[in-house]
Structures are given as structure tokens and as C-alpha cells.
Amino acid sequence: MKLNTLTAAFGLVAPTSALLRFGCAKLTVQRLDPLVNPGQLPSTHLHQIIGGNSFNVSMEPDKHDLPSLSTCTSCQFTEDFSNYWTAVLFFRARNGTYKRVPQMAQAGMEGTQGGMVVYYMSDALFDTAQKSKVTAFKPGFRMLVGDVTNGNRDDARDFRQLTYTCMTDQSSRFPESIGFPKTPCKGGIMANHRFPTCWDGVNLDTPNHQDHVSYPEVGTFESGGRCPSTHPVRLPQILLETVWDTRAFNNKADWPEDGSQPFVWSSGDKTGFSSHADYLFGWKADSLQKAMDGHTYVSAPMLKTQSISEQNKCTVPDMVKENFDGWLPQLPGVSM
Numbered sequence: 235m236k237l238n239t240l241t242a243a244f245g246l247v248a249p250t251s252a253l254l255r256f257g258c259a260k261l262t263v264q265r266l267d268p269l270v271n272p273g274q275l276p277s278t279h280l281h282q283i284i285g286g287n288s289f290n291v292s293m294e295p296d297k298h299d300l301p302s303l304s305t306c307t308s309c310q311f312t313e314d315f316s317n318y319w320t321a322v323l324f325f326r327a328r329n330g331t332y333k334r335v336p337q338m339a340q341a342g343m344e345g346t347q348g349g350m351v352v353y354y355m356s357d358a359l360f361d362t363a364q365k366s367k368v369t370a371f372k373p374g375f376r377m378l379v380g381d382v383t384n385g386n387r388d389d390a391r392d393f394r395q396l397t398y399t400c401m402t403d404q405s406s407r408f409p410e411s412i413g414f415p416k417t418p419c420k421g422g423i424m425a426n427h428r429f430p431t432c433w434d435g436v437n438l439d440t441p442n443h444q445d446h447v448s449y450p451e452v453g454t455f456e457s458g459g460r461c462p463s464t465h466p467v468r469l470p471q472i473l474l475e476t477v478w479d480t481r482a483f484n485n486k487a488d489w490p491e492d493g494s495q496p497f498v499w500s501s502g503d504k505t506g507f508s509s510h511a512d513y514l515f516g517w518k519a520d521s522l523q524k525a526m527d528g529h530t531y532v533s534a535p536m537l538k539t540q541s542i543s544e545q546n547k548c549t550v551p552d553m554v555k556e557n558f559d560g561w562l563p564q565l566p567g568v569s570m
């Protein structure tokens with residue numbers, strides 16, 4: 235399906251719940267991970283981070299209140315001080331050096347520096363009715379989807395909805411693959427991170443940052459599958475779309491001689507199966523629940539917004555002080 239089909243559907247009906255779609259600029263790109271490696275400076279691999287500027291080396295769950303400690307957010311909706319992050323994509327040249335792949339703003343969000351597009355859904359993306367009830371995350375809620383140690387397709391299947399789209403243009407959304415695309419992608423590579431949608435209703439986090447959430451017991455979020463009795467609370471589905479602008483690296487003559495593809499996650503993964511993303515909930519008061527209950531599709535008049543130039547201005551200090559521009563002999567923090 236093409237995005238113009240999606241765009242054509244925007245705002246057609248008056249749904250009883252909501253789908254939010256909004257851009258967030260880059261907050262920072264650093265080797266930090268307050269969820270998996272709290273207090274570790276630098277963390278094991280490079281991340282690209284969006285959201286509220288209370289993001290820091292440590293964000294202790296019971297002490298760090300994202301909305302009150304943030305003074306700005308890189309997201310369009312100014313009540314969203316959450317943090318969202320993923321690994322960073324690199325290109326590996328034939329001579330073994332690495333170059334960071336830039337990120338591209340999506341259509342209609344031109345001028346946004348880096349970052350991602352974030353969705354919160356009540357039902358499947360293409361369901362304009364958005365009629366199912368969802369319960370917004372609670373303050374202190376965090377989760378991780380994916381596993382940085384996954385190296386094969388079977389392991390990657392544990393996380394049903396971490397995929398890539400080989401884009402021909404800005405509107406490409408299908409097909410999706412579980413590993414990195416194997417051929418050059420004219421419009422870049424979109425990484426799709428969909429988080430689990432069922433919560434145990436008790437724990438804001440768990441030691442592996444995953445056991446308190448689950449996928450539906452049957453079917454999928456998209457098919458309206460019910461949550462298991464262990465995780466009965468239906469959450470909004472968060473989807474992160476990151477467009478990696480691979481266009482400067484599409485010359486097959488620069489690709490590996492053995493016919494493999496040249497892109498690698500900042501963790502060192504050449505397969506794409508280790509795709510992962512982190513989420514620290516940080517919406518102000520009950521703004522997310524109100525928005526999800528708000529009878530809208532894509533537009534969200536009940537939420538306050540800011541301009542792209544304001545989004546771009548929200549950053550955090552460089553705490554790691556590490557250079558990762560130019561051709562690097564190795565990935566930051568990773569020896570291969």
C-alpha cells in the first residue's frame with residue numbers, strides 16, 4: 235500500500251478512539267542507554283534518541299519524572315516528553331571503514347533534522363475507525379522491544395513486528411522484511427519498530443524490560459487479537475518509523491564482493507535481526523489518555539503542537555564526547 239492511500243484516508247470519519255502520528259527531530263545521537271545500561275558512560279553502542287530533554291546517562295525510574303525535568307521536547311506534540319531510541323545505521327565500505335547513514339525527514343515534515351515518526355494507535359494503522367479502547371501508559375512505564383543479541387531469523391521472529399521497508403520513494407510501506415534489504419533501496423531503508431500492546435497492569439518495568447508486556451494471545455494487534463490473561467491491559471500500539479537515507483551508498487560497485495549487503499547496526503549486526511528500540515513514557519499528566527480517547531485520526535486538536543524549527547532546537551549536551559563523523563576504522567565501542 236502507498237502512503238497516499240493512507241493520506242487519502244486521513245480525517246475521513248469520526249472515530250471513537252484515536253490514532254496519533256507525529257514527527258520528532260533528533261534530540262541527540264550518543265552512546266547512552268539509560269534503560270539497559272543506566273549510569274554507563276559510554277554505553278555499549280551508539281543510539282539515536284528523540285523526545286524530552288531530561289534524557290540523561292541515568293534516569294532512575296522512581297526519581298526521574300520526565301515531564302517535570304524536561305524543559306523542551308524534539309517532538310511535534312509538546313506534552314510528550316517521552317524518550318524513544320534505536321541503534322544507528324552504518325555503511326561498511328570495501329576497505330572496512332564505516333560511515334554513519336544520515337536520517338531523512340518524511341513527506342510533509344521536511345526540515346526536521348534526523349529523528350523519527352511516532353504513531354500511537356488504538357487499532358491497525360489503516361483502520362480509520364480506531365474504535366478500540368486503549369489504556370495509556372502510566373508514569374514510570376518503560377519497555378524494550380527486540381534483542382541486540384539476535385543473530386538469526388528464528389530468534390528475530392520472537393518479536394513479530396520489527397521490520398524493514400526497502401523504499402522506492404517516500405510513500406513506500408510494503409513489503410516489509412525481517413532482515414536488512416538485500417538490494418539497494420532507491421528511497422532509503424525504513425526501520426519499523428512496533429512495540430508489544432498488552433500490559434500486566436502491575437509492573438512499570440521488569441528486569442529484562444520486556445516481561446511486563448506481551449503480544450496478543452491470538453492473532454495480532456492489527457487483527458484485534460485479545461490480550462492474554464497474564465497481560466490483560468490493552469495498550470496503544472507504538473510504531474516508530476526511521477528513514478535511513480542510504481541513497482549515497484547505493485552503488486553496487488561499493489558493496490561487498492561476496493554479494494552481501496553493506497549496512498550494519500551500530501551494535502555490529504550485519505543481518506538486521508538484532509533490531510531493537512527503547513521507550514520511556516513521559517507524557518504530561520493525562521494528555522496521552524485524553525488524546526487516545528479523542529475521536530481523531532492523525533490530527534489531534536486537543537494536543538499542543540510546536541513548529542519543526544522549535545523541535546530542531548531541543549537537544550541535550552554531548553556527554554560522551556566521541557567523534558563518529560567521517561570514515562571510522564571501527565564502530566563506536568564495538569570491535570569486530
Ligand SMILES: *[C@@H]1O[C@H](CO)[C@@H](O)[C@H](O)[C@H]1NC(C)=O
Nearest residue numbers: 287288289290291292550551
Ligand atoms: C544529567 O545528570 C547529571 C547528574 O545528575 C546532572 O548534573 C545534569 O544536569 C543532567 N543533565 C541534564 C541535561 O538534565
Ligand SMILES: *[C@@H]1O[C@H](CO)[C@@H](O)[C@H](O)[C@H]1NC(C)=O
Nearest residue numbers: 327328329330331332488561
Ligand atoms: C575507504 O573507503 C571509502 C569509501 O570508498 C573512502 O571514502 C575512504 O577514503 C577509504 N578510506 C581509506 C583509509 O582508504
